[in-house]
Amino acid sequence: MNGERVIRSGEWARPVRPVRREVLSARPELDEGQPPLLFVPGFGHGAWAYAEHWLGHTAARGFPAYAVSLRGHGGSGPAPEATLRAYAHDVVQVAASLPRQAVLVGHGAGALVVAHALARYPARAAVLVAPVLGGWATFGAALRRNPLGTLPAVFGGGLRLSRRQLFGRETPDADARRHTNRLGRAARRAQWELLTGTDPEPPVGGPPVLVLGSPDDRVLPATALTRAARRYGSAPLLFPGMGHDLMLDARWQEPIDAILDWLVKNPIRGEVR
Amino acid sequence: MPTPTEQSRPDPEPATLARTRDGRPVSDRGDTVCVIGAGASGLTAVKNLVEHGFGVDCYERETGVGGAWNWRHDRSPVYASTHLVSSRPFTEFPDFPMPDDWPDYPHHSQLLSYFERYADHFDLRRHIWFGTEVIRVEPVAEDRWDVTTRSTGGYGPERTSRYAAVLIANGHNWSPKLPRYEGLEQFRGEVMHASSYKDPAQLRGRRVLVVGAGNTGCDIAVEAAQQASHCWHSTRRGYWYAPKYVFGRPADQINDTLLALRVPLRLRQWLYHRTLRLTVGDLTRFGLPRPDHRVYETHPIANSQLVYYVGHGAISPVPDVARFDSPTVELTDGRRIDPDLVVFATGYLPRFEFLDPKVLGDDEGVGRPRLWLHAFVPDHPTLAVAGLLQPDSGLFPLAHWQSVLFARLLRLRTTRPERAAAFAARARSGAGERYAGPVKDSTRHWFEVGHVDYLRALERALRDLEGGK
Numbered sequence: 001m002n003g004e005r006v007i008r009s010g011e012w013a014r015p016v017r018p019v020r021r022e023v024l025s026a027r028p029e030l031d032e033g034q035p036p037l038l039f040v041p042g043f044g045h046g047a048w049a050y051a052e053h054w055l056g057h058t059a060a061r062g063f064p065a066y067a068v069s070l071r072g073h074g075g076s077g078p079a080p081e082a083t084l085r086a087y088a089h090d091v092v093q094v095a096a097s098l099p100r101q102a103v104l105v106g107h108g109a110g111a112l113v114v115a116h117a118l119a120r121y122p123a124r125a126a127v128l129v130a131p132v133l134g135g136w137a138t139f140g141a142a143l144r145r146n147p148l149g150t151l152p153a154v155f156g157g158g159l160r161l162s163r164r165q166l167f168g169r170e171t172p173d174a175d176a177r178r179h180t181n182r183l184g185r186a187a188r189r190a191q192w193e194l195l196t197g198t199d200p201e202p203p204v205g206g207p208p209v210l211v212l213g214s215p216d217d218r219v220l221p222a223t224a225l226t227r228a229a230r231r232y233g234s235a236p237l238l239f240p241g242m243g244h245d246l247m248l249d250a251r252w253q254e255p256i257d258a259i260l261d262w263l264v265k266n267p268i269r270g271e272v273r
Numbered sequence: 274m275p276t277p278t279e280q281s282r283p284d285p286e287p288a289t290l291a292r293t294r295d296g297r298p299v300s301d302r303g304d305t306v307c308v309i310g311a312g313a314s315g316l317t318a319v320k321n322l323v324e325h326g327f328g329v330d331c332y333e334r335e336t337g338v339g340g341a342w343n344w345r346h347d348r349s350p351v352y353a354s355t356h357l358v359s360s361r362p363f364t365e366f367p368d369f370p371m372p373d374d375w376p377d378y379p380h381h382s383q384l385l386s387y388f389e390r391y392a393d394h395f396d397l398r399r400h401i402w403f404g405t406e407v408i409r410v411e412p413v414a415e416d417r418w419d420v421t422t423r424s425t426g427g428y429g430p431e432r433t434s435r436y437a438a439v440l441i442a443n444g445h446n447w448s449p450k451l452p453r454y455e456g457l458e459q460f461r462g463e464v465m466h467a468s469s470y471k472d473p474a475q476l477r478g479r480r481v482l483v484v485g486a487g488n489t490g491c492d493i494a495v496e497a498a499q500q501a502s503h504c505w506h507s508t509r510r511g512y513w514y515a516p517k518y519v520f521g522r523p524a525d526q527i528n529d530t531l532l533a534l535r536v537p538l539r540l541r542q543w544l545y546h547r548t549l550r551l552t553v554g555d556l557t558r559f560g561l562p563r564p565d566h567r568v569y570e571t572h573p574i575a576n577s578q579l580v581y582y583v584g585h586g587a588i589s590p591v592p593d594v595a596r597f598d599s600p601t602v603e604l605t606d607g608r609r610i611d612p613d614l615v616v617f618a619t620g621y622l623p624r625f626e627f628l629d630p631k632v633l634g635d636d637e638g639v640g641r642p643r644l645w646l647h648a649f650v651p652d653h654p655t656l657a658v659a660g661l662l663q664p665d666s667g668l669f670p671l672a673h674w675q676s677v678l679f680a681r682l683l684r685l686r687t688t689r690p691e692r693a694a695a696f697a698a699r700a701r702s703g704a705g706e707r708y709a710g711p712v713k714d715s716t717r718h719w720f721e722v723g724h725v726d727y728l729r730a731l732e733r734a735l736r737d738l739e740g741g742k
């Protein structure tokens with residue numbers, strides 16, 4: 001919480017360019033004053049990944065739900081030169097446009113984007129789902145499991161994740177194929193930053209952070225999950241048997257219910273006095 | 274959540290034993306912090322104090338948020354055409370950006386909507402008592418404060434509440450600074466201060482004299498050039514009229530590119546002079562006086578149009594006013610001019626009418642507080658002032674970090690009193706410190722700060738407080 005950066009001459013001097021941003025949403029029928037959730041997809045995914053199940057379910061449980069497509073993904077404007085900073089900017093822009101202070105939920109490399117966004121927006125809480133926080137170790141694990149899909153990323157090619165990496169055994173083949181066909185790719189520079197980039201700055205406003213994932217994730221090794229949770233002072237919530245894309249898995253409902261239960265149980269800062 | 278109204282204001286609890294000097298009960302608000310004003314500085318203070326776990330009562334004498342940027346307020350100094358002078362990235366709060374599809378220099382109505390959204394997003398209104406004016410702030414035992422309020426306009430009874438701390442965010446751009454001149458009372462034309470200037474229609478067809486070349490004076494002179502039948506622009510010195518754009522980018526963004534590279538002030542000044550020389554040209558050729566100082570030694574002007582209209586003959590630059598002489602005005606070079614409307618764009622003075630000036634270290638009562646970081650009060654560790662700055666850039670990020678620092682300090686008073694004590698010692702030794710290069714002697718430069726120098730000092734204070742290096 002402490003040690004925030006105060007001076008950002010470089011960033012002030014070079015503001016991120018605006019872009020058209022796709023935001024999908026599902027609103028509860030009755031506004032019960034719950035904080036909105038903003039879902040951030042991982043590299044290659046768009047807001048569509050959450051529109052499949054999680055947005056509707058979140059709204060049905062009384063929380064306004066939004067999902068953004070990072071620039072160059074889904075229905076957002078093209079951005080071949082995008083950086084992690086531009087992605088985090090997209091998240092903060094959408095979060096600040098919501099009527100109330102939002103909970104940020106990031107999946108995969110989207111969790112890294114959220115971690116960066118947390119330094120620029122005082123989220124009410126944050127949830128990192130199967131977080132790929134980057135670094136060469138993550139890369140090594142991905143390389144071992146899918147050498148042909150991963151290696152080109154180093155040389156600026158697209159990172160291709162296979163069906164077997166993304167989905168658990170229970171996900172019907174047809175669904176898995178449909179989702180895999182929708183995958184796009186992140187910008188080259190952002191991919192490179194995922195491998196080499198610096199750690200995110202500390203979050204502002206001291207939000208509670210929940211980390212969850214599957215021990216059987218074939219993109220993210222279980223050790224990385226534990227390490228990510230430890231960084232935020234907790235242990236990960238585990239969903240054995242699921243693939244990397246928890247929100248598209250056959251058992252998609254378990255993790256989202258766990259997230260919403262956590263939000264309900266966790267006294268959210270600013271509410272209690 | 275009910276909106277606070279007059280009826281639901283913090284009521285004196287029956288159990289309170291304390292009384293004011295005139296015998297009224299004092300309502301004890303415990304650890305709650307009082308914030309005075311719900312302009313940009315007050316709003317960010319409320320947000321940051323709540324974020325740090327404090328209860329907050331904010332009093333605002335107007336009926337809405339936004340302070341100076343709420344043109345509906347009687348005391349708002351903005352006029353119809355006001356746009357930011359500092360570009361968007363320097364002006365937005367560091368953790369709540371303005372929409373990135375807004376222009377580089379948004380309009381004042383956009384600023385108001387930004388503050389309204391900030392207040393709603395962080396649910397700040399439930400802490401704000403609108404239409405309530407603070408009329409007295411007095412120190413009591415244990416570094417606590419008695420704050421007396423009443424309905425704006427003097428209606429209704431006075432109420433006094435006791436707070437653990439007070440943050441003053443009352444703004445310093447609303448109380449006009451009006452120079453005195455011989456013969457002004459007898460002058461037959463209309464005379465106004467820029468604070469009552471709202472709309473170019475007020476200038477249409479008139480013979481207008483604008484006094485002062487701060488950003489206000491320059492804006493009004495440009496409008497007079499377009500609307501009035503004649504415009505004289507009187508300045509008591511020459512200035513650097515810097516354009517809003519250089520090399521196709523907002524000028525402050527170019528400047529910070531240099532700051533990011535840690536280019537020293539002298540070199541930046543030289544580069545700036547060169548750039549102005551090459552783009553705007555030699556100002557004396559336009560009949561403007563030669564600046565008596567280097568750039569950054571007066572509060573920066575950002576106005577691309579003034580020199581342009583001088584070049585069109587639509588603005589006549591003239592020297593200082595010597596005296597008023599019923600139908601005419603005599604200038605210091607002996608010339609006489611005959612305006613029928615005089616606009617004094619001579620700036621504003623700070624005012625803390627609810628506080629004994631000595632509390633803020635203004636022992637002579639000249640109106641100039643003596644603080645550390647222009648915010649922290651020697652010998653009053655639970656009192657601070659936010660937004661009392663004249664930055665060469667946007668104010669809101671600076672005000673944000675001021676209130677973060679104050680919130681951290683208040684928290685440490687209970688958890689790590691020795692660090693709070695070290696901070697207090699620093700406030701005593703650092704009172705009166707400056708955070709800018711040399712500036713010309715003028716009341717307008719009392720609070721002049723270079724944004725990077727100032728933020729560096731604030732950052733250091735934050736780190737020291739946290740026990741860092």
Ligand SMILES: Cc1cc2nc3c(=O)[nH]c(=O)nc-3n(C[C@H](O)[C@H](O)[C@H](O)COP(=O)(O)OP(=O)(O)OC[C@H]3O[C@@H](n4cnc5c(N)ncnc54)[C@H](O)[C@@H]3O)c2cc1C
Nearest residue numbers: 310312313314334340341350357358407443444660667668
């Ligand atoms: C024409 C003009 C243009 C400007 N342009 C820029 C710009 O481009 N960029 C920039 O950064 N700054 C600019 N400024 C500076 C401007 O002052 C700040 O942007 C900002 O408005 C300061 O905010 P504040 O909250 O400190 O004070 P204010 O906005 O003045 O707010 C103070 C609030 O306190 C309330 N208050 C005062 N006394 C009491 C009391 N006794 N009891 C209860 N409430 C009280 C007032 O009603 C008001 O709402 C400009 C100023 C002017 C005059």
Ligand SMILES: NC(=O)c1ccc[n+]([C@@H]2O[C@H](COP(=O)([O-])OP(=O)(O)OC[C@H]3O[C@@H](n4cnc5c(N)ncnc54)[C@H](OP(=O)(O)O)[C@@H]3O)[C@@H](O)[C@H]2O)c1
Nearest residue numbers: 356357358452485486487488489490509618619620715717
């Ligand atoms: N966003 C915008 O477009 C915008 C617009 C207006 C104002 N602002 C901001 O608002 C603040 C106030 O600006 P301002 O222009 O109203 O006031 P200001 O900056 O204080 O400028 C006052 C001007 O009047 C002159 N002056 C003062 N007293 C005088 C006297 N007795 N005789 C002759 N001249 C005198 C000053 O000259 P000296 O230099 O000699 O003291 C100066 O030129 C500043 O921070 C400014 O940047 C922003």
